[in-house]
Amino acid sequence: MGAAELPGSEMVTAATISIVTARKVAASVVDPEIPVLTIDDLGILRSVVVDEGRVIVTITPTYSGCPAMGQMEDDIVTAFERIGVEGVEVVTVHFPAWSTDWISEDGQRKLRQFGIAPAVSEQDLTCPRCDASTPTMIARFGSTACKALMVCSSCGEPFDFFKPF
């Protein structure tokens, strides 16, 4: 959901934005590599604080090697600028470390619909296309830091698997 589609998205400022709106704006930012997932779905959005004209968004990075983190920080700032709020502070907190357990159920469902098997133990892994439970691994390191490459031995389709982390 882009900022323009937010309910009541008339222009506001850092002094007038409500916490509810601020939370919605931050939560609407998507992962640039997996655009079906918002940073809220991913579990990396830790808190949004509105305090005396300052908006502070706290996030926790995923994998050390995820180049999308910097993009997401920029996208958070841009999402607020779009509704008139300048100078949002994005704070990175490393503790506790992010885990794939933090991906919401909704997020896991969206991943599967997008063709990516959500993070489960390798024994419980099923093909996101045909649900067969006999995939084999092609490459432990996939197209991004968060994914491994699998192939389904039933339907023969390759698919990405979100590494349990």
Added chain:
Amino acid sequence: MTIKSVTSLLAHADDNMVLAQRLGELISNAPELEIDIALGNTALDHLGVARALYTHAGNTEGKGRSEDELAMFRTEREYTNLLLVEQPNGDFAHTMVRQLFFDAYQMELWRDLSTFSDTTLAGIAARALKEATYHMRFSSGWVTRLGDGTEESHRRAQDGVNALWQYTSEMFEGEAEHYHPAWSTTIESALIEAGLDPVADPYQRTGGRSGFHTEYLGFLLAEMQWVQRSYPGLKW
């Protein structure tokens, strides 16, 4: 001790920065596409760890030095990475042996640091531990396959072990001494699994932690830093 000095944070950051740069040299040059991607991913993880540690070191130091300043404007003598990680990639067997030696050490390090009361460091370490575990499945798997493979792959893997062994005890200097027994156990069983011989020669080289490096680091830093040194503060 449950915090780390700036000096120590920088040393661990430098290890990861230099190894990321070394592995990055292999992108588009690895033996096959999957390995290329794996090495690129591993390099990115090391780079991410280095960035987080540089930022944390800069904040801890309190002199306003950013991650970029710490990575791009420190000289060879100021870098305190291990000699192991600056060694050239050599062939693929050599690269995998270096990775295995380092991964096994990083697992002990991150497991320890993840319990520190400095929560930023503990969080970085907890994440890096999962990554080191993942990297080690790759490096140990390849060392086994190469050591236990053809005559040629065995020879190359053994050459890698022989060449790099002299840089291993440096990992366990000073406060890192207590990681040595667990590392030795892991590496001994990995070598046995791979049919590779341990190195009998006790000769060891050190100096990286004090800024005395092998000839290779200067060239690596020159390539890595020249853009920032030519055009300070350049962004894209």
